[in-house]
Amino acid sequence: MTSPIPGNLWIRRYHPAPEATERLVCFPHAGGSASFYLPVSTALSPAVDVLGVQYPGRQDRRNEPGVTSVADLADSITRALAGWDDRPLTFFGHSMGAVVAFEVARRMEAAGGGPVRLFASGRRAPSRTRDENVHLRDDDGLVAELRALSGTDVQFLADEELLRMILPAIRSDYTAVETYRCDQGATVSCPVTVLTGNADPKTSLDEARAWADHTTGGSELKVFPGGHFFLADRQADVLAVLGEHFRMPART
Template sequence: MSVSPADDGLWCRRFDPAPDAAHRLVCFPHAGGSASYYLPVATALSPRVDVVAVQYPGRQDRRNEPLIDDIGTLADQVHEVLRGWDDRPLTFFGHSMGALVAFEVARRFEREDSGPVRLFASGRRAPSRYRDENVHRRDDDGIIAEIKSMSGTDDRLLGDEELIRMILPALRGDYRAVETYRCDPGATVGCPVTALVGDSDPKTSIDEAGDWKKHTTADFDLRVLPGGHFYLNSRAAEVLKVLDEHFTARAALRDS
């Protein structure tokens, strides 16, 4: 399915536009997440970096649109949209489910001899590392228990029945997409990859994160930070520092 440029505003959110920036960071949300999760990143990096956060269908202002519960299909559509945003070097950052989407979008770009200059894969096992998980088959209480255990959702929201009903379809669809995803063990991207992981993440071990090195033909870097699956909520400064190091290096390369 092709996405027209007129639909870009549905998919791509710029909370603090930086039209004169030399770099563009594309951020991919986690399961059940939305583009607004990356608003603080856009604020912190602007005007040096133009931050674009992807808004998947089925949540917030797109909640009445059909969900996409397949990583490949979602990557196809995001790739089509991002073709219109590659007027400057792209860097991808994806957390959890977003890391898989970012990886698959990068692969699609590279088939056209394009793609990001680096992929940051956060809080997610390497694409070839599988666990037998079935959260998407649980009842509503089971899904709520799962997201509470990840400490990535405000408990006040989880106590609001109306809001829970609004987010549960997206959560279930996203978990289905992640848990049914299968990747060829030999699948790679040609850009460097930085994997980030919390040292006590129950969903991704340090070893599983380290296997992202098998999915790039370029340089690989592993960053381990204190915390669980949503380590980046409390370690935002450290994550922003990692990103800043990347963009500083890119600027130096450009000016050399």
């Protein structure tokens, strides 16, 4: 484990790479934490300085209340990233993290900055909505959703005490993402690379392609075998996509 950067509880830096010329900022899914991206940091360091965003209500921030609004999350993360833009930034967000990254990018661009590219993984386009109410279910219903998506460590789901500790943060995240609404005309100027699983129950291919409506910088779609957490099973393939973006040589 790494300690939080002093004074900034929002950012985790597992493998500081002071000589890297580019930074990757990773935004977790609902219920996820910065440590979900530890394998990405391990793989890309020291060529890329990888930062993981840590939302309140989990791990070392478990005593803080969760944030129930994507807009509020984006506001706080934008402030937390101040000073980290001395090198070109790339954003990678999975599921809820994709729309949080999109909103942070919008805020940074409005201030004259922003990422050079946004990787939107496992999430439909910001203006595509569904009638979802997982955040209104009881605890058993929330756990059932986690099991169905296979994105939560089975050890957490089997440990009743630990599970009850993390459920409030998960419920806050689901509240934020399920109540999130975005205008059709909201865009970023950076290019967007969309990653999706071909069997993701949360995102159809049409919903994934619609990210093209939310960028003036062009978009591309990459489809992988798998469901909502395809990136866990196709980790090498996803890392290869990131490596190509950062112009890193292919690993043998």
